[in-house]
Amino acid sequence: MTMSLGRVLRNTVIAVLALLWLVPTWLLVVNALVPAGSYSGSPHWLPRDFGLFGNMSQAWDKANLGPALGNSLLYSVVSAAAAAVIAGFAAFATIIMPVKRQALWFWVIYSGTLLPLQVFIRPLFLSYAHTSLYDTQTGLVLIYTAIAVPFAFFVMRNYALTLPREVVEAARMDGASWWRVFWQIHVPLTRSAMIAVFVFQFVAVWNDLMFGITMVTSRNIRPVMAALADLQGNYSNVGPPIVLAGALLVSLPTVVLFFSAQRFFVSSLKIHR
Structure with missing residues (x-):
């Protein structure tokens, strides 16, 4: 009886939390469907007319989302891939290799997640202004890679702790270099x-x-979220349905990526035994 009551309470809490998460998403989708010309100014709770594609088309044209989407794709792919590789190297060095003071290296790298990103804006702005990295794609890639490494290292390190050490020890006894162990054993396992x-x-x-609007001024370099913010600021007369349709449009790549890689995401949470 106690277990049954606990299960009911747990399922109820999960259902309530899921509902709270779905309400904003529902409102976004429903109001993005409303044709811009017939929007009354009050949020709609139920779908009526269908003007989603027209709203998306206006958002695409007026905010110039095409180049911004390409920029964000470049920043996201390059920075995320670089952060994953760098974090993989760091996790391999601090867990697999016989490095001294492993705990110290962990805190040195992981401490990058302990400070709010806002504290980095002023030093980054000043240093970028003196090195000609301000308002460049290279500058944004470097920033995004740097801020992505600490959390990526945290995940990779915890995963590396679950790997069997016997495989690495056997490879080392057979004469494999650390470089070979990393690429041929550690990378496939992780x-x-x-x-x-x-x-x-x-x-x-x-x-x-934040970095898209503080470290970039050129429209041909800005990421997609900065372009979307510009749509809401400089083109506020387009109305909420167009802004919401633009938000829905620019969120599609992340949704597609997540569901495409879902099985890898779930398997990374499992602990090897």
Whole structure:
């Protein structure tokens, strides 16, 4: 009886939390469907007319989302991939290789997640202004890669702790170099974790707005979230349905990526026994 009551309470809590998460998504989708010309100014709770494609088309044209989507794709893919590889190297060095003070290296790298990102804006702005990295794609890629590494390292390190050490020891006894061990043994064993890290960081970089509006001024370099913010600011007369349709449009790549890599994401959460 106690177990049954606990299960009912747990399922109820999960259902309530799921409902709270779905309500904003439902409102976004329903109001993005409303034709911009017939929007009354009050949020709609139920779908009526269908004007989603027209709203998306206006958002695409007025905010110039095409180049912005290409920029965000570049930033997200390159930064997430680089962060996954760097984190993989760091996890291999601090867990598999006989490195001294492993705990110290963990905190040195992981401490990058302990500070709010806002504290980095001023030093980054000043340093970028003196090195000509401000308002460049290279500058944004470097920023996104740097802020992605600490959390990626945290995931990769915890995953590496579950790997069997006997495989590495056997390879070392057979004369394999650390470089060969990393690429031929460690990377295949941690592939699912690296893909999960890539998905995490891809979504984080794709959804970034702060660095996209503070470290970039050119429209041909800005990421997609900065373009969407510009749509809401400079083109506020287009109405909420167009802005919401643009938000729905730019969120599609992250949704597709997550569901495509879902099995790798789930398998990375399982502990090897």
